Amino acid sequence: MSDTDSFIDEVTEEVRRDRMYLLLRRWGWVGVVAVILIVGGAAFNEVRKARETARAQSLGDEILAALSENDSAARAAGLQGIETQSAGGEAVLNMLLSASQIEAGSEPDAVASLNAIAVQGDLPEIYRAIASFKALLLQTDTMPVADRRLQFEALAAPGAPLRLLAEEQLALIDISEGNVDAALDRLQALRQDAEIGIDMQQRAAQLITALGGEPDPLVAQQG
Template sequence: MSNPESFIEEVTEEVRRDRTMALMKRWGPVALAVVVVIVGGAAWNEWQKASAQSQAQAFGDALITALGGEDIAARRDAIAAVEPAREEQQAILALLNATALNNGEGGDPAAARARLLQLAETPGLAPLYRDIANLKAIMLGGTGDAAQDAAILETLALPGAPFRPLAIEQQAVQAMAAGDMATAVTLLRALTEDATATADLRRRAAETIVALGASPDPA
């Protein structure tokens, strides 16, 4: 043997090949099953994504068609006929149904408010939809219990809440209804300085302060 090192390398490679073959015979089926599960799981996830996207598109198209009705009565009927496929779609439909029920000729604010309050009590409803339903119900007259309305608005007006500026405006409205103009002005002044409030809302708050005989500037 003129090259011992070459011989050793060949033997080592042969031993490695034999071990690999033995491992493949022993664990090959398991590895194959793992690969099948991974590939199958990826395919299932892609199918679910495609299915969800298709459902969302169909739902959106149905809503666009429904909201394009000739008059409010036609829109009410069309919205009521849309079939939701997911929980969030059910919530969106309930909000639209309540809005359509409140608007236009033949509107029924009391029925719309009742639907919104019922939606807000739905178990498992996403917080965003619950907040919208509660806020819209308050704007339509509330629950009929001043203390409960105040508690709802207090929650909606917490720092970081998505509809905090609108909730503060409703708190001011409630204060004015109770004859507490000082509290109303204080709340409205806070709105004029709230960076999260829209320009329209800040302007509306300032105009309301002036209408109450006060100055938007506390100084």
């Protein structure tokens, strides 16, 4: 390599370095800000997780303290005094509260606690359906039959998580209204449902027999 080529290479390298330093002086702050944001974001997430954990532990301690009461009315009162900061925590609290209210003989209050869960739109459907189902069972003797039928029909909609249990309750409503044929048709269809469990299948067969019918032979169901 000649001296001229060597000199050109050195000048070229110097120009590259000068450009790099210029870029760093002009845009280097972007990298610094990016690092700060990444580190700050990680720290914020850790703090948020720690706060959520602390809240959950505090809620658990309060619930356990309330449930330690021997008297059901005292348990219900203790649970009612607990404040929650999440939809899930509120649902758990209301479910436990309804159980204590039932034990205390305050079924209207238990129904209100369960209905509070049923209308929480940010909860998974299964939890809302369970709460609604339990509330309806508690109102067997107090809610008009037509209203109960309407609500159980909503729970029996295709794809609903408690569809089969709701169908069973609708058959019982048919029986209470003296509509034996409708009850038999519903129970026979229920026994043939591909999703039915053995226990419910047996209950349906027993009801059919008690109503004077004969359970249809089970159709082979593909797994």
